[in-house]
Amino acid sequence: MNNTFSAKCSFCGFKQNVMGATFYCSQCKAFCNENGRLTIVVPEPSIENKLRYDLNILNDKCNRMYFDNTQLTNSLKQIQIDNKKLIGKINELTKKNKSKISTSDEKLVKENEELSKKINVLTKEINELKSKPVVKTVDLAKENNKILKKIDSLTDENNKLKAIDITFPIEEKFDSLPEPTATSPSSFVAIMEGCSKYCSFCVVPYTRGDEVSRKPQQIFDEIARLVEQGTSEIVFVGQNVNSYKQVHNGRALRLSDLIDIASNINGVNRIRFTTSHPLDMTDDLIEIFGSVPQLANQLHLPVQSGSDRILKAMKRNYTADLYRDIIERVRKIRPTIKVTSDFIVGFPGETHAEFMETMQLIEDIQFDSSFSFVYSPRPGTPASILADNTSKQEKKERLNILQARLNEIQRGFGQKMVGSIQRCLVTGISKKRLDQLQARTECNRVINFPFHNISFIGKLVDIKVEEALAYSLLGSLHNLSLIHI
Ligand code: SF4
Numbered sequence: 001m002n003n004t005f006s007a008k009c010s011f012c013g014f015k016q017n018v019m020g021a022t023f024y025c026s027q028c029k030a031f032c033n034e035n036g037r038l039t040i041v042v043p044e045p046s047i048e049n050k051l052r053y054d055l056n057i058l059n060d061k062c063n064r065m066y067f068d069n070t071q072l073t074n075s076l077k078q079i080q081i082d083n084k085k086l087i088g089k090i091n092e093l094t095k096k097n098k099s100k101i102s103t104s105d106e107k108l109v110k111e112n113e114e115l116s117k118k119i120n121v122l123t124k125e126i127n128e129l130k131s132k133p134v135v136k137t138v139d140l141a142k143e144n145n146k147i148l149k150k151i152d153s154l155t156d157e158n159n160k161l162k163a164i165d166i167t168f169p170i171e172e173k174f175d176s177l178p179e180p181t182a183t184s185p186s187s188f189v190a191i192m193e194g195c196s197k198y199c200s201f202c203v204v205p206y207t208r209g210d211e212v213s214r215k216p217q218q219i220f221d222e223i224a225r226l227v228e229q230g231t232s233e234i235v236f237v238g239q240n241v242n243s244y245k246q247v248h249n250g251r252a253l254r255l256s257d258l259i260d261i262a263s264n265i266n267g268v269n270r271i272r273f274t275t276s277h278p279l280d281m282t283d284d285l286i287e288i289f290g291s292v293p294q295l296a297n298q299l300h301l302p303v304q305s306g307s308d309r310i311l312k313a314m315k316r317n318y319t320a321d322l323y324r325d326i327i328e329r330v331r332k333i334r335p336t337i338k339v340t341s342d343f344i345v346g347f348p349g350e351t352h353a354e355f356m357e358t359m360q361l362i363e364d365i366q367f368d369s370s371f372s373f374v375y376s377p378r379p380g381t382p383a384s385i386l387a388d389n390t391s392k393q394e395k396k397e398r399l400n401i402l403q404a405r406l407n408e409i410q411r412g413f414g415q416k417m418v419g420s421i422q423r424c425l426v427t428g429i430s431k432k433r434l435d436q437l438q439a440r441t442e443c444n445r446v447i448n449f450p451f452h453n454i455s456f457i458g459k460l461v462d463i464k465v466e467e468a469l470a471y472s473l474l475g476s477l478h479n480l481s482l483i484h485i
Contacts (some may be wrong), residue, residue, distance in 0.1 A: 011184040017371065033292055071458035087112060185458035186270075186440070187231040189222055190214065191258060192238035192240060194407055197277060199304075200315040200383040201344065201375065202354045204239055211240060216248040219258065220265070227267035231438075232458045233296075233425050234262055236273040242280035256284040263294045272444075274300045275342075276317045281326045292413050297442035298368070302342035306361030307354035310347050314383070320361050327365055338413070338443035345402055346395030350384035355398050362405055368443055369410050374399050414445070414468030421478050422447065424463045426456045439463060447473040 002315035006017055029062045194209040195202075223234055236258060238244070244255045251257075255273060262268050271294050278301055289295055305311050306320045327339055345360065374395045377384035422441045430448045439461065449463050463475040 016373075076314060083112065083116070100106045137204065185231060185425060186233035186235060187226045188235050188237045189219060189226070190238055191219055191236045191241055191255075192244050193214070195239040196243075197240060197279075197317075198315060199385075200313065201347065201378065201381055203378040203381055208239065211238075211243055213244045213246045216246050216253055216258065216261075218260065223262055223265055223268065227265060230458050232267065232460070233272065234268055234269040236262075236271070237275075239275065240277050240280065241273045242276040242285055253281070254284060256282075256288040258291055259288050259295055263292045268294060270294055270296055270442075272296045273297065276301050277322050278316075278326055281330075284327050286326070286333060289330060289337065295336060296444070297336060298338045298340065298444050301326070301329075303361065303365075304342060304344045305347065305350075305354070306358035307350070308357075310350055310354050313386070314344070314347060315350065317446070320357065321425045323361070324364055339365055340444075341365075341367050341370045343370060343372040343402060344373060344375050345399045346390055348377075348383060348388035349392075350375075350390060355402075359402065359405065362402070362409070366409055366413075368413055369404060370406050372399060372402055372406065411468070411470075414473065417441075417445075417473065418468055420465050420476070421462050422465060423460055424475075426459050426461055428456065428457055445473055446471070447475045449475045449477055451477055 003325045006015060187255045192211055194211045195204045196210045198205050223231075226234070242255050242260065244253075248254050259271055259273070262271055271292070276299075281301065289299075301323075303320075303323050304314055304316060308319045311318060311320065330337055330339075345355065345358070362387065374392075375383075424439035424441050424447055426437050426439045428438050430438045433448070435450055435452060436448045437454070437456060438448050439449065441447055447463055447465065462478040462479045465473050467474040
């Protein structure tokens with residue numbers, strides 16, 4: 001991964017590799033800046049989703065307690081059976097030889113005594129379980145009922161939410177965003193919030209609520225203000241930006257329309273969007289790569305796994321072939337587009353063969369860079385109670401294999417770029433050398449080039465790639481007369 005470093009999300013605490021001082025958490029999708037503060041106020045999740053989340057956790061606790069109890073009862077039963085057998089044997093032997101108990105019989109008596117002790121301990125434990133945890137379970141069930149009642153009070157007889165104010169009104173939700181301030185030539189613009197996909201491993205729909213799309217006029221006004229302050233690149237952000245839907249002047253708008261309209265705002269030289277879901281890669285969005293030159297030559301499209309069975313268990317609702325087909329269609333329109341993605345390795349029940357299907361997908365797509373993690377359960381999510389027999393060590397090994405291959409492909413792409421001319425957005429002074437400026441290629445790689453004139457920051461320039469380093473590129477300004485302001 002280019003120029004990445006480890007950072008912790010200040011909202012959910014998730015540790016991840018990030019590419020810039022301001023980053024978009026891959027776990028809870030919060031926006032954090034270099035001081036670890038949220039730069040965008042996170043709107044409250046809907047009450048209903050919060051309650052459902054609490055319910056899931058309570059149900060999970062109840063289930064676990066029930067299973068604990070059963071396991072203990074079963075082991076007690078087994079010991080009682082074994083003990084009965086032993087007592088039977090002792091009685092038989094005692095009958096045969098009433099006057100004398102042999103050494104081996106004494107051993108049996110001792111064993112019997114020990115088992116009796118064990119029975120006492122287990123009986124005590126089971127009695128405790130019968131009182132305390134059962135009371136606890138009852139408490140949990142009570143709490144559960146309270147929550148169910150609350151949900152009931154919020155829903156009508158058809159189980160539909162009543163027309164009462166249980167979520168932030170859209171305007172209010174996005175009113176809580178701070179005044180837009182351009183702190184760099186590239187600015188995030190939130191266009192939606194929340195997610196309605198409910199992937200089985202993800203906590204976002206419960207904590208951030210169902211998806212809500214922001215009013216288009218607010219978005220356009222914000223872009224105009226950012227451009228006035230020197231922004232050149234707009235990054236549309238949200239948990240699932242390509243499911244954006246709104247009505248503007250009587251016309252239905254989707255993400256492709258926002259891209260099209262934003263590209264006509266004077267001063268917007270480059271547009272990106274993140275994060276997207278494969279199921280929402282509609283034809284209009286794929287086609288917009290052919291008609292809007294400002295749309296960067298990069299698509300971040302999380303795939304998570306290359307195995308259809310795992311994708312189903314993750315509730316991603318697409319197959320690996322559907323993903324391949326989307327990328328093929330995008331590449332028909334933009335043959336040189338770079339695809340980046342997210343991967344989860346070691347999802348509960350993932351077999352070695354299923355992991356190899358992910359490796360095959362990596363070979364087929366040839367991702368430019370990616371975020372990849374070992375699966376870690378999030379409390380209250382359906383996946384968190386799935387049986388998982390793969391050891392941590394095995395999962396770590398799979399992640400290492402996957403990352404090694406992704407890095408190899410990425411390095412290969414870097415080498416192929418040497419000698420090419422790249423249209424880059426100058427983002428600031430190089431982090432390592434004051435006599436160099438830093439820029440980003442269309443595929444979002446960091447490229448440093450020797451130049452002093454800071455008035456170039458925010459401009460699009462053509463840079464010749466001279467060298468591919470481990471985490472960045474080194475270049476030289478190609479043609480001063482071709483500066484794109
Ligand atoms: S699409 Fe799935 S992983 Fe992404 S935010 Fe929504 S629920 Fe979470």
